Amino acid sequence: MIWVEVLSRHRDIAARFRIAAPEARIGRGYDNDVIIDDPYVAAQHLRVFRDEAGQLVAEDLGSTNGTFLDGGRNRVARIVIDGKHPIRIGQTYLRVREIHHEVERERVAAPERRTLPIAAAAGLGGLLLGLSALQVWLAQTVELRASSYLTPLLSIVATVLVWAGVWALLSRIFSGSSHLLRNLLITLAGGLAFSLYHEFARLFAFAWPWSGPSTYQYVAAWSILAAMCFLHLRELGRTRLKLKGAVVAALLVTAIAFQTLQRSEAFSDFGRQYTTHQLLPPALRAVQLTEPGVFFGEIANLKTRLDSDRVQARPNEAVQ
Amino acid sequence: MFWLNGESIIAVWARQGDFVAVSVARVARALTWLLLFLALDGSAAWTAQAASSIAEGIYAAAPPRLLQIRTLVADAGQQASIGSGFLVSADGLAITNYHVISQAVLEPKTYRLEYTAADGGRGELSVVDVDLPNDLAVVRLARRDAPFFTFDGAAMEGTPPKGERLYSMGNPLDLGFTIIEGTYNGLVDRTYNERVHFSGALNPGMSGGPTVSAEGQVVGVNVATRRGGQLLSFLVPARYAAALLQRVREQKTPPDLRAEVGRQLAAWQSALHRSFAEKGFRSTALGPYLAPETVAPWFNCWANTNAGATPKPRASINSVNCKADTGLYVAPDLNTGAIQIDHSYVKATDLNQFQLATLLTQMSQPRLVGGGPFRKWYTPQRCHEDFVGAAAASDRPPLRVVWCAQAYREFEGLYDVALIAVTQDQGSAALVSRLSLQAVGYDDAVALGQRFLQSVQTSK
Numbered sequence: 001m002i003w004v005e006v007l008s009r010h011r012d013i014a015a016r017f018r019i020a021a022p023e024a025r026i027g028r029g030y031d032n033d034v035i036i037d038d039p040y041v042a043a044q045h046l047r048v049f050r051d052e053a054g055q056l057v058a059e060d061l062g063s064t065n066g067t068f069l070d071g072g073r074n075r076v077a078r079i080v081i082d083g084k085h086p087i088r089i090g091q092t093y094l095r096v097r098e099i100h101h102e103v104e105r106e107r108v109a110a111p112e113r114r115t116l117p118i119a120a121a122a123g124l125g126g127l128l129l130g131l132s133a134l135q136v137w138l139a140q141t142v143e144l145r146a147s148s149y150l151t152p153l154l155s156i157v158a159t160v161l162v163w164a165g166v167w168a169l170l171s172r173i174f175s176g177s178s179h180l181l182r183n184l185l186i187t188l189a190g191g192l193a194f195s196l197y198h199e200f201a202r203l204f205a206f207a208w209p210w211s212g213p214s215t216y217q218y219v220a221a222w223s224i225l226a227a228m229c230f231l232h233l234r235e236l237g238r239t240r241l242k243l244k245g246a247v248v249a250a251l252l253v254t255a256i257a258f259q260t261l262q263r264s265e266a267f268s269d270f271g272r273q274y275t276t277h278q279l280l281p282p283a284l285r286a287v288q289l290t291e292p293g294v295f296f297g298e299i300a301n302l303k304t305r306l307d308s309d310r311v312q313a314r315p316n317e318a319v320q
Numbered sequence: 321m322f323w324l325n326g327e328s329i330i331a332v333w334a335r336q337g338d339f340v341a342v343s344v345a346r347v348a349r350a351l352t353w354l355l356l357f358l359a360l361d362g363s364a365a366w367t368a369q370a371a372s373s374i375a376e377g378i379y380a381a382a383p384p385r386l387l388q389i390r391t392l393v394a395d396a397g398q399q400a401s402i403g404s405g406f407l408v409s410a411d412g413l414a415i416t417n418y419h420v421i422s423q424a425v426l427e428p429k430t431y432r433l434e435y436t437a438a439d440g441g442r443g444e445l446s447v448v449d450v451d452l453p454n455d456l457a458v459v460r461l462a463r464r465d466a467p468f469f470t471f472d473g474a475a476m477e478g479t480p481p482k483g484e485r486l487y488s489m490g491n492p493l494d495l496g497f498t499i500i501e502g503t504y505n506g507l508v509d510r511t512y513n514e515r516v517h518f519s520g521a522l523n524p525g526m527s528g529g530p531t532v533s534a535e536g537q538v539v540g541v542n543v544a545t546r547r548g549g550q551l552l553s554f555l556v557p558a559r560y561a562a563a564l565l566q567r568v569r570e571q572k573t574p575p576d577l578r579a580e581v582g583r584q585l586a587a588w589q590s591a592l593h594r595s596f597a598e599k600g601f602r603s604t605a606l607g608p609y610l611a612p613e614t615v616a617p618w619f620n621c622w623a624n625t626n627a628g629a630t631p632k633p634r635a636s637i638n639s640v641n642c643k644a645d646t647g648l649y650v651a652p653d654l655n656t657g658a659i660q661i662d663h664s665y666v667k668a669t670d671l672n673q674f675q676l677a678t679l680l681t682q683m684s685q686p687r688l689v690g691g692g693p694f695r696k697w698y699t700p701q702r703c704h705e706d707f708v709g710a711a712a713a714s715d716r717p718p719l720r721v722v723w724c725a726q727a728y729r730e731f732e733g734l735y736d737v738a739l740i741a742v743t744q745d746q747g748s749a750a751l752v753s754r755l756s757l758q759a760v761g762y763d764d765a766v767a768l769g770q771r772f773l774q775s776v777q778t779s780k
Binding site: 137138139140141142143209211267268269270271272273275276277278279280281282283285287288289290291292295296298299300302303305306307309310312313 | 631633634635671672673674675676677678679680681682684685686694695698699700701702703704705706707708709710711718720721722723725726727728729732735740742744745746747762766769770773774
């Protein structure tokens with residue numbers, strides 16, 4: 001007994017035919033055992049039979065377009081069937097298997113873990129919203145109003161849902177399953193990472209006077225976004241991960257380079273850094289006080305920098 | 321404050337809210353209509369009869385000596401700004417304001433100068449010397465043996481009586497030569513540069529014109545009015561004009577004027593800041609802190625509080641803002657030299673430490689505002705910040721200090737500086753002190769900043 005399977009372009013099984021006879025004929029004509037409605041397939045295209053050595057063989061019956069192994073570019077007249085590699089006739093993919101074809105072992109069903117990801121998503125979501133609400137509260141210096149909390153929180157919820165929803169939809173289209181929960185987890189983790197980064201950058205800028213993380217926050221934001229995109233793409237299908245990684249990395253580099261350019265142009269137009277001079281409660285100071293003499297020594301060094309700025313600015317004047 | 325040259329556009333100086341943009345051309349057109357209505361009224365005839373006979377005499381003698389000075393765009397041949405001036409010597413030297421001819425000094429290739437005398441004579445003129453701090457310039461006309469104005473003796477000694485009648489002349493808004501009667505009201509209080517307070521209606525275009533006594537002798541040079549005031553006008557005392565004229569007579573080679581502007585700005589700023597530093601600071605109590613307050617008399621201080629604000633503020637802010645009226649006109653788009661000292665005592669009533677820190681963050685941004693467009697005059701701003709405190713001095717609270725500075729592209733050795741200090745000794749209240757200096761030498765600024773920080777103390 002032989003099984004002939006017709007595959008989709010994505011190699012999913014579209015139809016499966018059981019042939020009781022020792023030989024099977026495949027083609028577009030009605031005298032075949034398996035009829036393929038593909039205009040590029042010949043009326044009598046392929047014959048599957050057992051040869052003298054007992055191997056199952058597929059033989060081209062003299063079609064114009066020929067028979068190929070999946071991915072191969074050379075037409076073959078005779079193929080020894082192994083049950084693994086699909087055969088292409090016309091634009092149709094076929095797979096032929098015998099009844100004793102070995103199948104994978106039964107997968108062990110994981111214990112019911114449905115609650116864990118849900119709990120994780122709820123936890124991360126709660127953390128993200130809580131942190132955002134805390135940020136709003138600590139930045140509140142005028143009257144407390146419900147809308148000043150609701151506006152950012154609702155927009156976070158909406159953004160997270162739309163973002164995760166779009167990826168779930170893409171995932172449903174391309175891999176058949178939406179993985180909504182995983183996409184949601186990735187989105188929440190990304191949002192939380194950025195929130196935490198923002199807070200720590202502020203703390204660094206105050207406590208150590210180290211404004212680097214705060215100044216280059218946009219680099220961190222783009223990197224987090226890129227990591228999220230890569231993980232979402234992985235959920236679409238775990239194939240071609242290197243290509244996906246390369247595309248995301250290229251986009252990341254482009255985005256960072258573009259924003260750096262924009263900022264440097266804005267700096268030369270307006271002469272101001274984007275940095276906010278951050279203050280936090282004095283108790284968070286992490287360094288020793290600088291002696292006034294040392295501080296003013298540093299300030300005197302700044303003069304060199306200003307003067308070199310002036311020298312650089314001069315050539316433009318000369319051109320005028 | 322307006323400068324009285326009728327520039328087609330007087331730029332907005334972002335720093336001082338009271339300097340405004342006007343299109344004189346538009347104002348002039350509006351006035352033409354106004355006069356037309358008056359003429360139809362027949363009230364103009366009545367005004368002419370009431371004019372003082374002294375003014376008539378002075379004005380009758382003025383024409384050949386009184387000038388309108390016009391700055392023309394060299395290529396277009398049309399006026400870009402107008403002002404007035406007056407002859408002070410038989411060999412064709414005349415006095416006007418620096419701001420009337422500044423464009424021709426700074427961009428000699430783009431602009432040239434021309435005069436029209438009140439008697440109809442016209443011709444080219446050139447700048448001989450300028451006095452930037454007093455906003456004066458000496459120009460030379462190709463006129464020989466014309467009558468000229470002399471300086472008033474009492475004015476030279478600075479002693480005309482308050483209330484004396486003065487007569488100001490010029491060509492306001494390009495409407496024609498005009499004489500205006502007003503009174504001498506002594507020198508203006510609380511200014512670093514001496515200015516005569518003249519109660520009379522000066523208008524744009526009269527800049528550089530003479531204000532004379534009843535004998536027709538020059539007491540001052542028209543320079544500015546205060547916008548929003550009534551008849552509040554200012555003159556440069558005559559003795560500065562006489563001194564500049566003397567300097568011109570003594571000089572052998574004419575100076576490179578563009579470089580001279582930078583040199584005079586630097587010299588004046590350095591004298592100003594030396595004098596500012598010499599006067600020093602005295603302590604004024606703000607909450608539990610002592611804040612440095614300047615003793616220099618040319619500062620104008622105002623106190624502010626948010627106690628009456630609605631909704632009820634969650635932190636009380638009491639502040640003192642002191643501003644020195646030392647801004648100097650350098651170019652149509654650069655007005656610099658102001659000094660500002662601000663202190664705010666912020667005490668949380670209903671804010672936690674983080675919320676107070678957010679409020680203090682908003683209040684302590686450097687906001688280094690230049691006196692003109694950035695790309696033309698300044699280099700980018702550079703900042704340094706740190707926690708500062710002297711371990712030895714127990715009466716000095718730990719501070720968070722930000723220092724930001726930008727250099728002037730054109731003027732070597734001059735910088736704009738902002739120094740902000742926020743006390744760090746408690747979480748529920750703080751003193752935010754700010755010192756802003758424009759066009760200051762770097763070492764002067766550092767020395768002043770050091771003294772400023774030393775004077776931020778706790779009062780125990």
